Amino acid sequence: MAKRLKNGAAKDGWIEVRGARTHNLQNIDVKIPRGKFVVLSGVSGSGKSSLAFDTLYAEGQRRYIESLSSYARQFLGQMKKPDCDSIEGLSPAISIDQKQGSHNPRSTVATVTEIMDYMRLLWARVGLPHCPDCGKEVARRTVQEIVDDVLWRFEGHAVAVWSPAVRDRKGTHADLFRALVEQGYLGGKVNGRDANFENPPELEKNLRHDIDVRIDRIRLERVTRQRLTEAVEAGLRLGAGAVAIESLKAPKLKKSDDPDEQRFQTGQGESIAYSEEFACPEHGAFLPEMSPRVFSFNNPLGACPSCQGLGVQRNFSPDLVIDRLATVGEGCITPFRRSMMSGWYRTQMTQTCEHYGIPHDVPFGQLDDEAQDIMLNGSGDTIITFNFVSQKGSSYQMVRPWEGVFARLRRTYTDTSSNRTRSRLTSYMTDEPCPDCRGQKLNNAVSMVTVGGVSLPEISFCSVLEALAVVQNWRIGGLDDTWSRLEREEPHTPTVSKTEHLDERSLFIAHDIIKEIESRLRFLALVGLDYLTLDRRANTLSGGESQRIRLATQIGTRLTGVMYVLDEPSIGLHPRDNGRLLETLRELTSLGNTLLVVEHDEATLRQADWLVDLGPGAGKEGGRVVSNGSLEQLLNTKESVTGAYLSGRKSIPLPEDRATPDDDRWLVVTGARQNNLQDIDVRIPLGCIVAVSGVSGSGKSSLVTSTIAPSLQRKLHGADTTPGSHDKIEGYELIDKTIVINQSPIGRTPRSNPATYTGAFSPIRDLFTQTNLAKERGYQPGQFSFNVRGGRCEACKGGGSSKLEMNFLPDVWVVCDICKGKRYTRETLEVKWRGKNIHDVLEMNVTEACDFFANQRSIYRILSTIRDVGLGYIRLGQPATTLSGGEAQRVKLATQLHRPATKHTVYILDEPTTGLALADVHQLIEVLLRLRRNGHTVIIIEHHLDVIKCADWVIDLGPEGGERGGLVVAEGTPEEITQNPDSYTGKHLLSFV
Numbered sequence: 003m004a005k006r007l008k009n010g011a012a013k014d015g016w017i018e019v020r021g022a023r024t025h026n027l028q029n030i031d032v033k034i035p036r037g038k039f040v041v042l043s044g045v046s047g048s049g050k051s052s053l054a055f056d057t058l059y060a061e062g063q064r065r066y067i068e069s070l071s072s073y074a075r076q077f078l079g080q081m082k083k084p085d086c087d088s089i090e091g092l093s094p095a096i097s098i099d100q101k102q103g104s105h106n107p108r109s110t111v112a113t114v115t116e117i118m119d120y121m122r123l124l125w126a127r128v129g130l131p132h133c134p135d136c137g138k139e140v141a142r143r144t145v146q147e148i149v150d151d152v153l154w155r156f157e158g159h160a161v162a163v164w165s166p167a168v169r170d171r172k173g174t175h176a177d178l179f180r181a182l183v184e185q186g187y188l189g190g191k192v193n194g195r196d197a198n199f200e201n202p203p204e205l206e207k208n209l210r211h212d213i214d215v216r217i218d219r220i221r222l223e224r225v226t227r228q229r230l231t232e233a234v235e236a237g238l239r240l241g242a243g244a245v246a247i248e249s250l251k252a253p254k255l256k257k258s259d260d261p262d263e264q265r266f267q268t269g270q271g272e273s274i275a276y277s278e279e280f281a282c283p284e285h286g287a288f289l290p291e292m293s294p295r296v297f298s299f300n301n302p303l304g305a306c307p308s309c310q311g312l313g314v315q316r317n318f319s320p321d322l323v324i325d326r327l328a329t330v331g332e333g334c335i336t337p338f339r340r341s342m343m344s345g346w347y348r349t350q351m352t353q354t355c356e357h358y359g360i361p362h363d364v365p366f367g368q369l370d371d372e373a374q375d376i377m378l379n380g381s382g383d384t385i386i387t388f389n390f391v392s393q394k395g396s397s398y399q400m401v402r403p404w405e406g407v408f409a410r411l412r413r414t415y416t417d418t419s420s421n422r423t424r425s426r427l428t429s430y431m432t433d434e435p436c437p438d439c440r441g442q443k444l445n446n447a448v449s450m451v452t453v454g455g456v457s458l459p460e461i462s463f464c465s466v467l468e469a470l471a472v473v474q475n476w477r478i479g480g481l482d483d484t485w486s487r488l489e490r491e492e493p494h495t496p497t498v499s500k501t502e503h504l505d506e507r508s509l510f511i512a513h514d515i516i517k518e519i520e521s522r523l524r525f526l527a528l529v530g531l532d533y534l535t536l537d538r539r540a541n542t543l544s545g546g547e548s549q550r551i552r553l554a555t556q557i558g559t560r561l562t563g564v565m566y567v568l569d570e571p572s573i574g575l576h577p578r579d580n581g582r583l584l585e586t587l588r589e590l591t592s593l594g595n596t597l598l599v600v601e602h603d604e605a606t607l608r609q610a611d612w613l614v615d616l617g618p619g620a621g622k623e624g625g626r627v628v629s630n631g632s633l634e635q636l637l638n639t640k641e642s643v644t645g646a647y648l649s650g651r652k653s654i655p656l657p658e659d660r661a662t663p664d665d666d667r668w669l670v671v672t673g674a675r676q677n678n679l680q681d682i683d684v685r686i687p688l689g690c691i692v693a694v695s696g697v698s699g700s701g702k703s704s705l706v707t708s709t710i711a712p713s714l715q716r717k718l719h720g721a722d723t724t725p726g727s728h729d730k731i732e733g734y735e736l737i738d739k740t741i742v743i744n745q746s747p748i749g750r751t752p753r754s755n756p757a758t759y760t761g762a763f764s765p766i767r768d769l770f771t772q773t774n775l776a777k778e779r780g781y782q783p784g785q786f787s788f789n790v791r792g793g794r795c796e797a798c799k800g801g802g803s804s805k806l807e808m809n810f811l812p813d814v815w816v817v818c819d820i821c822k823g824k825r826y827t828r829e830t831l832e833v834k835w836r837g838k839n840i841h842d843v844l845e846m847n848v849t850e851a852c853d854f855f856a857n858q859r860s861i862y863r864i865l866s867t868i869r870d871v872g873l874g875y876i877r878l879g880q881p882a883t884t885l886s887g888g889e890a891q892r893v894k895l896a897t898q899l900h901r902p903a904t905k906h907t908v909y910i911l912d913e914p915t916t917g918l919a920l921a922d923v924h925q926l927i928e929v930l931l932r933l934r935r936n937g938h939t940v941i942i943i944e945h946h947l948d949v950i951k952c953a954d955w956v957i958d959l960g961p962e963g964g965e966r967g968g969l970v971v972a973e974g975t976p977e978e979i980t981q982n983p984d985s986y987t988g989k990h991l992l993s994f995v
């Protein structure tokens with residue numbers, strides 16, 4: 003590798019940065035080889051992102067904008083040059099970060115990767131339409147094609163040209179008969195019988211009829227081509243695009259040596275239908291055109307009319323409506339219980355039970371299927387006598403069928419005029435697949451167009467892996483050598499099995515389109531996303547998944563000479579799939595691109611061509627180049643924290659103590675079925691750190707984020723959440739509180755910051771109020787707030803900067819001209835505590851503030867916890883919008899550290915190591931151990947093996963992603979997991995414990 007590196011670097015040259023000072027970068031010079039796989043490492047806050055994104059990428063962007071027209075530039079004038087003396091050798095830059103790409107609820111994996119655009123084109127070009135009524139293939143032809151085909155099949159025959167003028171339509175059709183006669187069409191068939199139109203049969207007005215018009219009778223020879231053409235044209239016109247040819251008399255068979263000629267010997271009496279529109283000769287026209295837009299559910303021509311192309315309809319969910327543990331007598335229908343007329347409903351249900359002899363003192367879940375069906379879906383035609391007695395004693399009788407719980411709920415929902423009732427009922431509804439299109443989003447006619455035997459919805463429901471198999475079957479009638487690289491079994495789903503090799507004509511037309519689709523699918527599979535279905539909604543993808551999708555899209559474009567700046571591409575990826583991601587990234591460099599990757603993953607660091615390690619610490623202790631060169635150089639750099647962990651000089655130890663699960667304290671989820679979970683039971687020991695592991699797509703988030711978290715929030719806090727499908731959850735009464743600590747920002751505007759979020763700002767303001775000057779002037783705490791009028795700068799309303807809306811670009815924040823970003827009035831800033839004004843305090847980082855407020859107990863207590871979670875480098879007033887997801891998550895964790903053990907809290911974290919170097923992971927684990935030692939439970943979705951090894955209990959899901967996952971593969975202590983031969987996690991964990 004060293005040799006390649008030297009040669010390569012010489013050939014491709016260097017990117018040379020001089021005097022970089024962005025954020026905490028300390029006026030550094032750094033040389034980075036072009037055309038290489040370069041990793042930037044260092045602890046959080048060391049300056050990696052400042053160099054990669056805020057200096058190199060920002061400058062690349064700025065130069066790009068400079069190259070635009072002056073008109074475009076006037077909107078972009080605010081783009082600042084990064085604080086840097088010079089950068090040489092820079093290429094055009096593309097950044098792929100983890101921000102969610104799309105918020106459009108209609109975006110899917112297939113649309114964001116452009117796969118859908120190509121598939122629509124493919125279906126429009128070579129798709130075969132089928133009649134939605136009878137399923138017969140219908141080819142669209144021009145008049146010329148029809149005439150050519152008729153001559154080919156019927157040459158020498160005496161034929162009749164038929165036009166299906168009326169199909170299955172009510173009426174006497176007397177006007178039509180008259181018009182036909184006027185045009186010279188005297189005969190044909192009415193409802194299949196020969197008829198003379200001059201003297202037509204009388205038709206019953208209210209019945210449906212068929213009328214076929216005989217346009218012409220011709221003996222077909224080459225010379226009668228013109229007459230045939232006219233007849234076909236007339237027939238198509240009358241028959242709304244359809245025409246049929248019947249052989250009245252076949253010529254005598256002549257012996258021929260040409261096999262082709264024999265094949266098309268049409269028999270006497272045979273008839274063939276042709277269509278110009280996509281019209282079935284039996285059932286009429288069904289497709290307006292074959293164009294890409296028709297294959298879009300965003301277009302009215304293609305969308306299912308029932309759900310407008312959404313694929314789902316809101317419906318009452320049995321899981322939410324029925325309390326299966328309660329009896330009819332107790333009111334097992336939850337929304338009825340909360341209704342004003344709960345007694346009325348209960349009486350009706352009890353009396354329905356009595357009518358059928360169904361017990362009403364048995365939990366609903368234990369009633370037999372038929373009994374449940376009657377209660378839920380009604381008694382049908384069976385009439386029941388209901389007797390009611392009011393509280394005052396008057397009685398009242400009602401004789402009618404029981405309409406059923408769901409019909410009743412639906413009726414209330416549509417009839418009610420109360421918004422409150424409607425919104426209350428909405429909380430019992432979930433999105434169900436649309437019954438008309440079965441979730442296919444397209445209308446029937448469109449979804450029956452096939453390519454190689456497969457419809458567009460069928461391929462959309464496929465996973466990336468299955469779709470890749472379909473495409474290769476089209477192309478070569480089998481699979482190519484990609485599969486050996488993938489190490490995945492060939493999928494044998496119904497869709498894959500029925501895929502046919504395309505005929506030569508279709509392949510010729512579709513060659514380029516299929517190439518585009520296949521290369522995208524191949525890359526998605528290679529970056530470990532083989533389990534995602536093409537119709538998976540983009541807004542449900544994790545940050546890591548959507549980053550890898552955009553990466554695959556980039557590789558598909560095959561640009562060269564570009565500098566890609568990536569942020570932790572390994573996030574969310576199981577160690578098993580990491581190797582292939584790295585191979586795929588290598589393809590970017592072999593195309594001649596430079597890859598700058600901000601990464602903490604050890605495997606990625608070890609295989610980099612070149613490593614830039616920043617640090618050694620965070621914030622003011624960082625911002626320097628600690629090592630710039632090969633891996634060996636990094637390992638031998640004493641000062642490097644990264645090098646210390648990589649070389650083993652430092653390591654994350656196994657925890658000194660493990661919590662042992664207590665027999666009586668388990669949280670048990672039964673029958674979890676959300677997404678790909680296969681009706682599993684999961685047991686979580688309370689008072690432990692529980693790691694939920696498994697390859698991507700194995701069902702970790704479906705279990706933890708979509709099922710456990712929302713059901714606990716619902717049970718414990720009455721939250722209006724919809725948990726994923728499951729039978730029941732037990733043991734929650736042992737828990738007092740549940741808190742989901744995710745990586746969402748601690749605030750949406752630059753006004754929120756760590757000081758306000760953690761509550762440290764309030765005692766700090768009090769401190770300033772108690773100074774002599776503040777007392778003299780009579781300042782209240784509000785004087786030092788930037789959120790209310792008084793002491794703040796009114797020009798920027800205390801923001802320090804103001805938002806400039808950029809129309810088609812992201813908003814830009816510009817520093818306030820009046821206060822120069824200091825947020826307060828000059829008078830307010832005159833008030834000082836120990837020589838610092840309120841703005842100075844907000845500018846301090848947490849470590850500095852800890853020293854500064856060391857004797858102020860209430861302030862110190864809060865700030866020291868932020869420092870303890872490894873965020874000593876963030877500033878108290880640092881805008882929430884500039885904190886990374888990992889930093890925001892740790893700020894939230896810090897505010898939890900003082901929760902007393904008497905309140906048993908379950909903390910739920912989804913991949914908290916995102917953005918963390920090993921040194922930071924070390925600190926995070928310490929925080930989690932502190933929470934657990936305080937008696938709380940921590941449930942954590944994680945791939946990071948250092949975290950998994952420190953857990954008390956591991957639940958490993960899998961074995962694969964998607965449909966082949968969703969099972970509990972192994973559970974137990976980390977040591978027990980390593981002994982399980984079925985667990986991929988166990989295999990990789992072996993060297994860690």
Ligand SMILES: [Zn+2]
Pocket residue numbers: 133134135136137138282283284285286
């Ligand atoms: Zn049909």
Ligand SMILES: [Zn+2]
Pocket residue numbers: 306307308309310311312313314436437438439440441442443
């Ligand atoms: Zn629909």
Ligand SMILES: [Zn+2]
Pocket residue numbers: 795796797798799800801802803818819820821822823824825826
């Ligand atoms: Zn201002």
